[in-house]
Amino acid sequence: MLRDALTVLTKDLRIERRSKVTTTQIAPFGVIVLVLFAFGLDELVVRGPGESSANTVSAAAVSAGLFWLATLFAALLAVQRSSALEQADGGRDGLRLSGMDPAGIFLGKSAAVFLQLAVLEVLLASGVVLLFDATLRNPLLLAATAVPATVVLATTGTIYATLTGGQRSRDTLVPLLEFPLVAPILLAASQATRAALDDRTIDGWPWVRLLVVAALAFTALGVLLFDAVLEDL
Amino acid sequence: MAGLENMVETSPPIADASPNRRENPVDGRSPAPVPVIDFQRVVVLLGRFPALAGLDLKVGQGEIVVIRGANGAGKTTLLKAVSGLVSVAEGSAVVLGVDLRRDRRTVRRSVGLLGHQGFLYDDLTVAENIGFAVRAGRADPDRIDPAIERVGLGGRLRDLRVGACSAGQRRRTSLASLIARNPALWLLDEPHAGLDPEARDLLDTLVREAAAGGTTVLVASHDEARAEELATRVVTVGGGHVTDDRAVTHRPRAAHHAP
Numbered sequence: 001m002l003r004d005a006l007t008v009l010t011k012d013l014r015i016e017r018r019s020k021v022t023t024t025q026i027a028p029f030g031v032i033v034l035v036l037f038a039f040g041l042d043e044l045v046v047r048g049p050g051e052s053s054a055n056t057v058s059a060a061a062v063s064a065g066l067f068w069l070a071t072l073f074a075a076l077l078a079v080q081r082s083s084a085l086e087q088a089d090g091g092r093d094g095l096r097l098s099g100m101d102p103a104g105i106f107l108g109k110s111a112a113v114f115l116q117l118a119v120l121e122v123l124l125a126s127g128v129v130l131l132f133d134a135t136l137r138n139p140l141l142l143a144a145t146a147v148p149a150t151v152v153l154a155t156t157g158t159i160y161a162t163l164t165g166g167q168r169s170r171d172t173l174v175p176l177l178e179f180p181l182v183a184p185i186l187l188a189a190s191q192a193t194r195a196a197l198d199d200r201t202i203d204g205w206p207w208v209r210l211l212v213v214a215a216l217a218f219t220a221l222g223v224l225l226f227d228a229v230l231e232d233l
Numbered sequence: 234m235a236g237l238e239n240m241v242e243t244s245p246p247i248a249d250a251s252p253n254r255r256e257n258p259v260d261g262r263s264p265a266p267v268p269v270i271d272f273q274r275v276v277v278l279l280g281r282f283p284a285l286a287g288l289d290l291k292v293g294q295g296e297i298v299v300i301r302g303a304n305g306a307g308k309t310t311l312l313k314a315v316s317g318l319v320s321v322a323e324g325s326a327v328v329l330g331v332d333l334r335r336d337r338r339t340v341r342r343s344v345g346l347l348g349h350q351g352f353l354y355d356d357l358t359v360a361e362n363i364g365f366a367v368r369a370g371r372a373d374p375d376r377i378d379p380a381i382e383r384v385g386l387g388g389r390l391r392d393l394r395v396g397a398c399s400a401g402q403r404r405r406t407s408l409a410s411l412i413a414r415n416p417a418l419w420l421l422d423e424p425h426a427g428l429d430p431e432a433r434d435l436l437d438t439l440v441r442e443a444a445a446g447g448t449t450v451l452v453a454s455h456d457e458a459r460a461e462e463l464a465t466r467v468v469t470v471g472g473g474h475v476t477d478d479r480a481v482t483h484r485p486r487a488a489h490h491a492p
Contacts, residue, residue, distance in 0.1 A: 007368045015356040018394070090350025093318055097352070098369035099342025 001107070001223075004100040008108025012082060013115065021081055022116045030074035030124055037066045038131040063132040064193035068186050070124050071117065072153065076175055078113050078120075079157030083165045092165060096230060106158060106226035110219070113154040121146055135198040142196035144208045148215035149189035155218040156181055163229050185214055267330070269294050269418060269449040270315055275324035277307075277314050277473075284310035286473030287324065292451065292466075297444045299464035300453045306470045308453035309348070312420040315451065316344045329417055342370060345416035347424050351407035355396030359386050359406050362395055366410035380413035384435065400427045412439060419443060419450040425459060437463050 016022055041062055086092040095105055125142070128134050136142065160177045164170040188207040195204030222229075270292040277285040284307050292298050300308045313319045315328055317337035326333040328340045353362050363377050381391050384405040395406060404427050411419060419440070425433045440450050440463060454460045460467060461481060469477035 004369070007365070011354070011357070011365050014361065015354055018356045085354065088355065089353050090348070091352060091354065093346075093348075093350065094352025094366075095369075096318060097316060097341050097344065097346055098366070099338055099371070100369050101338075 001101045001104040004104025005107035005111065007100070008095075008105050009111045012085065012109060012112035015085060016112070016116060022078065022120065026074050026077045026081070026116070027120050027123055029077060030070045030120055031127055033070040033073050034066060034124060034127045034131065037069070041066075063128040063134040064197060065190045066132075067121075067124055067128050067193060068149070068189050071121055071150075072179075072182065072186060074120055074124075075113070075117055075150075075153040075157055076178065078116050079154070079161040079178075080171065080174055082109055082113050082158065083161035083170070086162075087165055092162075092230070102227040102230050103223040105230065106155075106162075106222045107219075109162075110151075110154045110158045110222065113158060114150055117150050117154060118146070121150065136196065137198050137200075138196045138204070141204045141208070142193060145189055145192040145196060145204065145211060148208070148211035149185060151215035152182060152185045152211070152218050155215070155222045159218075159222050159226070159229055162226070185211065188214075267294075268292060268327075269296075269329055270451075271325070271327040272314075273325040275314065275326050276322045277310055277319055278322045279310065279319070283473050284319075285314060288470070288474055290468065290475055290478075292449055294449055295444050295447050297440060297450045297452065297463055297465045299460040299467045300451060300470055301455075301457070301460060301467060302470035302476075307473045308470055309422055310473075311470060312346065312348070312422050312451060312453055315418070316346045316420055317341050318346070343417045344420060345411040345414055345418070346420045346422070347407055347411055348420075348422040349426075351403050352410070353395045353403060353406060356394060358392050358394055359398065359402070359409075360391040362406055363410045363413050367413050370414040370416070372414045376413040376415060380409040383412065383439070384409040385432075401429055401432060404428055405432060408436060408439070412443070415443075415448075417448060419448055421450065421452045421454075423454060424452060425454065425456055433459070 086095060125136075129136065157174070157178060160174050160181075161170070164173040164177070167173055188210045191202055192204035192207035192211065195202040195207075268291040270290060272288055272290040274287045274289060275285050276283055276287055288307070288311065290311075300311060302308050310319060314321055314326065314333075317328075317333055317340045321334055329343050331340050333340055352366070354365070357365065360377065360381060363381060364374070367374055367377055381387055386402065386405055386409060390402065393402070395403060398406065408424075421440070424436055428436060437459070440452070444450050444465070452460065452463065464481045466478070466480050468475055
């Protein structure tokens with residue numbers, strides 16, 4: 001299974017390195033989302049300490065939520081791109097015919113999406129710090145939050161994108177399925193990220209534990225179900 | 234499965250495939266009249282439509298069977314059913330000694346399908362695409378370079394992105410993947426389509442060499458003249474059944490026919 005995962009991971013990353021879709025399209029898209037939100041919420045966000053009022057929100061609260069929203073939107077593009085690779089020229093049938101372990105294919109494709117999103121998150125985190133003057137108080141907590149949350153985005157996205165891969169309406173189906181599923185994950189990730197920034201009123205680690213459980217659960221679900229997902233249902 | 238895996242790994246190199254024969258795919262011993270494909274009353278449904286409606290077919294090791302039939306007769310569905318790409322709804326379907334309805338993955342690993350789609354990635358080079366197919370199929374990586382040379386994609390062409398290749402070069406890349414993987418059963422769906430005369434001749438040569446080495450080949454084709462020239466047996470399909478099944482006696486290369 002791991003050998004097959006590595007084969008698929010290497011293939012997907014090699015394609016990405018050559019096509020540069022993440023760097024030229026998905027990353028700019030994520031940054032644009034972040035900037036647009038920053039413009040839209042500019043009046044509401046309080047950057048300096050002690051300036052908050054009833055009609056304002058702290059930079060930490062806003063930037064954490066926006067960071068994960070921008071990541072989610074970009075993740076949708078990334079998983080759809082990952083799925084599209086297998087739609088062209090019968091790649092999906094090619095994977096099925098290869099005899100590779102479906103669980104390995106799932107892990108390989110999810111890992112490729114995860115790595116692309118991880119790079120994107122570094123970029124978006126820098127954007128958050130620049131745009132909202134957010135302070136990174138606990139980098140370890142942020143990393144511990146980002147890893148399981150990104151695993152959830154990558155695994156659920158890979159499952160749904162593959163499941164809807166043969167459908168004509170797949171581009172709209174994936175967000176329709178993905179958003180409700182990951183809404184609680186985004187809430188948990190936002191809370192933990194807020195704590196990792198400069199909000200001392202929240203303990204982030206319970207949220208991280210929740211995210212780790214979700215990441216393990218969705219990874220296990222994908223490993224178990226991807227055989228059925230990959231077949232024509 | 235041990236015999237089947239052994240057969241794939243010990244298969245002869247491409248250049249000298251002819252003198253050696255694969256062992257029997259089922260028990261690993263010398264060639265015996267055990268069908269590589271044994272379909273009995275096989276039904277395949279595409280939606281509610283029975284694309285194969287109780288089809289019977291036995292194919293022995295080393296045979297080159299050309300499947301003929303009108304559009305929609307069930308040729309492609311038959312190849313997909315043999316490869317395990319579509320599910321068999323009813324009947325008995327045994328390929329390489331493995332029950333398709335129980336273990337499709339094992340069969341798929343020993344089957345190579347060259348169909349209307351090439352299973353290629355545009356952003357990978359010719360060599361990378363073939364390398365991926367070989368690694369995914371757990372075949373010998375040493376077969377990659379000879380396969381590339383054999384289909385005429387050596388030199389600078391091997392590093393050409395497939396997205397920049399012509400249709401014929403893409404077809405050759407898929408063919409190279411097939412011969413590099415060297416599966417025990419080749420399934421070719423209109424394999425001559427999109428190939429120039431030189432490539433068609435090369436394909437026929439490769440098919441004959443593979444069959445001489447013990448590989449079983451099923452070819453779905455509309456090209457009757459070429460089919461007659463290549464085949465050791467011609468099977469006509471219509472309405473999801475086999476309507477005619479005859480050996481091509483003028484071909485001296487004819488191998489073991491199924492009982």
